[in-house]
Amino acid sequence: MVGCEITNTHELFMSVPEAEKWPIIADSARPETISYMKNHGFPKILPAVKGPKSLEEGIEWLKSFDIVVHPRCEHAIQELTMYSYKTDPLTGQVLPLLADKDNHVIDAVRYACESARRAQKKTPVDVAPLPMMNRW
Numbered sequence: 131m132v133g134c135e136i137t138n139t140h141e142l143f144m145s146v147p148e149a150e151k152w153p154i155i156a157d158s159a160r161p162e163t164i165s166y167m168k169n170h171g172f173p174k175i176l177p178a179v180k181g182p183k184s185l186e187e188g189i190e191w192l193k194s195f196d197i198v199v200h201p202r203c204e205h206a207i208q209e210l211t212m213y214s215y216k217t218d219p220l221t222g223q224v225l226p227l228l229a230d231k232d233n234h235v236i237d238a239v240r241y242a243c244e245s246a247r248r249a250q251k252k253t254p255v256d257v258a259p260l261p262m263m264n265r266w
Contacts, residue, residue: 136162136163136166137166139163139166139167139170140166140167140170140171140172143167143172144171149172150171150172150173150174151174152174153174153175153176154167154172154174154175154176155175155176155177155178155241155242155244156175156176156177156178156241157177157178157237157241158177158178158179158180161177164176164177178241178244179244179245179248184244185228185240186228187247188240188243188244188247189228189236189240191243191247192236192239192240192243197210197239203235205235206235208232209232209233209234209235209236210235210236212232213228213229213232213233213236214228214229215227215228215229216228216229
């Protein structure tokens with residue numbers, strides 16, 4: 131919701147059935163919001179894990195998927211369509227830096243998927259069983 135005050139956020143979230151039962155990943159840059167939500171019925175809210183290059187790597191990872199957006203989600207469609215890299219104002223050349231604007235929906239999707247992106251494939255460990263000894 132655009133312009134939602136922090137004191138109304140929990141009511142907005144409660145409008146989603148059973149929202150308090152599910153993990154919610156919030157922007158870690160806003161710890162006061164996370165604390166407020168925890169104290170108002172959302173114990174499973176967690177800060178997003180951020181780190182060096184997490185923005186760039188997260189966007190590249192998202193680009194590897196076909197993202198399907200419901201037609202009613204006009205704001206999400208607009209963001210995904212308009213999201214871009216910065217350009218040099220003098221040359222017009224595209225720079226390898228993401229523009230940090232109009233990216234609220236994209237950031238939310240990136241935060242929600244971050245644990246899946248960071249998940250490493252676990253390689254099976256070959257374990258030889260110990261010899262059995264019956265000495266009862």
